[in-house]
Every structure is written in structure tokens, then in C-alpha cells.
Amino acid sequence: MTTETVFVELCKGINGLEKVVLREVRGSSAEVYLYGGQVTSWKNDHGEELLFVSSKAPFKPPKAIRGGIPICFPQFGSHGLLEQHGFARNRFWSIDPDPPPFPTTSSNKAFVDLVLKHSEEDTRIWPHRYEFRLRVTLGPGGDLMLTSRIRNTNTDGKAFTFTFAYHNYFSVSDISEVRIEGLETMDFLDNLQDRQRFTEQGDAITFESEVSILLESKVDKVYVSTPTKIAILDHEKKRTFVLRKDGLPDAVVWNPWDKKAKAIPDLGDDEYKHMLCVETAAVEKPITLKPGEEWKGRQEISAVPSSYFSGQLDPKKVLQSSS
Numbered sequence: 001m002t003t004e005t006v007f008v009e010l011c012k013g014i015n016g017l018e019k020v021v022l023r024e025v026r027g028s029s030a031e032v033y034l035y036g037g038q039v040t041s042w043k044n045d046h047g048e049e050l051l052f053v054s055s056k057a058p059f060k061p062p063k064a065i066r067g068g069i070p071i072c073f074p075q076f077g078s079h080g081l082l083e084q085h086g087f088a089r090n091r092f093w094s095i096d097p098d099p100p101p102f103p104t105t106s107s108n109k110a111f112v113d114l115v116l117k118h119s120e121e122d123t124r125i126w127p128h129r130y131e132f133r134l135r136v137t138l139g140p141g142g143d144l145m146l147t148s149r150i151r152n153t154n155t156d157g158k159a160f161t162f163t164f165a166y167h168n169y170f171s172v173s174d175i176s177e178v179r180i181e182g183l184e185t186m187d188f189l190d191n192l193q194d195r196q197r198f199t200e201q202g203d204a205i206t207f208e209s210e211v212s213i214l215l216e217s218k219v220d221k222v223y224v225s226t227p228t229k230i231a232i233l234d235h236e237k238k239r240t241f242v243l244r245k246d247g248l249p250d251a252v253v254w255n256p257w258d259k260k261a262k263a264i265p266d267l268g269d270d271e272y273k274h275m276l277c278v279e280t281a282a283v284e285k286p287i288t289l290k291p292g293e294e295w296k297g298r299q300e301i302s303a304v305p306s307s308y309f310s311g312q313l314d315p316k317k318v319l320q321s322s323s
């Protein structure tokens with residue numbers, strides 16, 4: 001007997017919150033909560049979870065869900081008048097039954113379109129009308145794609161300005177076994193030093209295993225104008241996450257490390273070892289939209305065996321392995 005894949009299913013998640021489950025024929029899956037428009041699970045075709053969600057995440061509004069892929073909009077971080085990371089991550093999104101067409105036609109079947117619009121209450125804290133459309137797609141090979149389209153629908157002729165991030169929490173075996181490639185030699189704003197600008201020195205980014213003594217949080221950096229492709233190599237798992245982005249010039253790297261982890265109520269004391277945030281973002285140069293204008297920001301993440309990706313980066317290895 002063959003069972004047919006149910007590509008898209010709306011069901012109840014933790015605490016009765018609605019979620020959409022996306023599935024692909026080879027067995028990969030993803031889950032998206034309408035609360036926050038937030039991806040909370042992404043599994044490969046072996047059923048292995050690729051995103052980190054805190055075991056202490058209460059999944060109780062109005063608190064944002066700690067893990068997965070929170071959407072930071074209309075403000076990233078605490079730089080601005082709004083609450084940290086804006087309000088999109090703690091609003092209830094709707095399923096958009098009739099999204100405007102995408103320019104590219106694709107044969108993907110596992111996708112969902114969500115929409116968030118201004119509410120009367122929100123216009124008191126952010127006096128603008130907008131339509132935020134989010135498409136989450138699980139590709140046949142298990143890749144996860146997120147496309148955001150944000151439109152200014154103000155009727156008073158006013159432009160608005162925002163910053164944005166896909167706040168990806170990747171699941172890693174052990175933070176000290178992880179390396180990020182693609183950000184070396186980049187400029188960054190250091191959130192731990194009043195957003196001062198520095199240039200990353202040396203090799204790929206790694207995380208030391210010692211307990212931090214001086215810093216409250218081990219790393220919290222906004223890399224600016226980064227390449228469109230970033231890789232996160234997990235040596236122990238022999239897995240590489242490949243992150244591709246479009247319309248999102250910046251990349252934020254955050255790990256709270258030991259002391260800050262203890263101070264975050266919805267994060268276990270040791271959980272920082274098993275997570276790494278590499279976020280695709282538009283932070284340094286905020287986006288401004290006039291009425292009727294639309295902005296698009298897209299990211300695609302895939303998980304591949306490490307040897308495959310290293311081979312791609314190093315031409316010598318490609319030659320060796322193909323000979």
C-alpha cells in the first residue's frame with residue numbers, strides 16, 4: 001500500500017496554537033506556527049531536527065517563541081522606539097488564501113503563505129499600514145525557503161522605514177565544534193560594544209570552549225554587506241548548513257554563552273552549547289518604502305554533509321575526489 005504525502009496540513013501544536021506542517025515526499029518536514037509566523041521545526045529526510053528550539057520555550061503568547069526562525073520586524077534589536085525585535089514575532093498571522101503571484105513559477109508543493117497586516121492597536125506604537133506576506137517553502141530536496149514581501153499600504157502618503165531579520169536558530173552538536181565561513185574579513189557592528197564598527201580578522205569564525213569571564217554574551221555581531229552565501233560547519237555532526245540570501249545585506253551572529261544563557265528565563269543554562277544564531281538581516285541601512293512600494297527579502301537554507309561543501313570550496317579537493 002502506498003501512502004500519499006500530505007504536503008500541507010493545518011493542525012494544533014503546543015498549547016493548542018495553530019501550526020502548519022509541510023512535508024516532502026522523501027520525508028523532510030517543517031512546521032510553521034501562525035503565532036509569530038514562525039518556523040519552529042525543520043527536519044531532514046532522516047527525521048533529524050535541524051533548528052534549535054529551547055526546551056524551556058513556553059509557547060505562550062505574548063512571549064515570542066525561543067528558537068526556530070523568529071521574524072524581526074519592523075525593528076531588529078533594541079535600536080529604535082519599539083520593543084526588542086519589533087512586534088511581528090508575537091502577533092498572530094493568518095493564512096493567506098490568495099497571495100499575489102510570485103514572478104518565478106516552481107513545482108514546489110509544500111508551501112504556505114502567511115500574512116500580517118497592521119491592527120488598530122499596532123498603529124498606536126507604529127503608525128503605519130502595511131501588508132507583510134511570508135511564504136515558507138520546503139523544497140523536494142529538503143531545502144527551506146522563506147520569502148518576505150512587505151508593502152507600504154499607508155493612505156496618508158507617508159513613507160515608512162524598518163529593519164528586518166530572519167532570526168535563525170541552528171541546532172549544533174557543540175558550539176566549540178562549529179565554524180562559520182563567509183564572514184571572515186567582513187566589517188561588523190559589535191552589539192557588545194555600543195555597535196562600534198570593526199573588521200573581522202583572520203580565518204573562519206569559531207567559538208572557544210572556555211567559559212567567558214569578561215563578556216556578558218560571547219558573540220553578538222552584525223556583519224554588514226556580507227556575501228550572499230554563508231556556511232555553518234558542524235564538525236562533530238559532519239553537517240554543513242548553507243545559507244543563501246537575497247535582499248538581506250547583513251548577517252547577525254549571536255550566541256549568549258554561559259552567563260547570558262543563565263539570565264534568559266526561556267533558555268536552559270547549558271542550551272547555548274547546542275544553538276547558534278546566524279541571522280540574515282537588513283539592519284545597517286534601514287529600508288524605506290513609499291506608499292505602494294514593496295520590499296522583498298529571501299533566504300534559503302540547506303543542510304548537506306560537510307565533506308560535500310568543503311569539496312566545493314576547495315578546488316584541489318574537488319579534483320582529488322573526482323580522480
Ligand SMILES: O=P(O)(O)OC[C@H]1O[C@H](O)[C@H](O)[C@@H](O)[C@@H]1O
Binds near residue numbers: 254
Ligand atoms: O532575547 P531576544 O529578544 O529574542 O534576542 C536575542 C538576541 O537576538 C539577536 O541576535 C541580537 O543581536 C541579540 O542582541 C539578542 O540578544
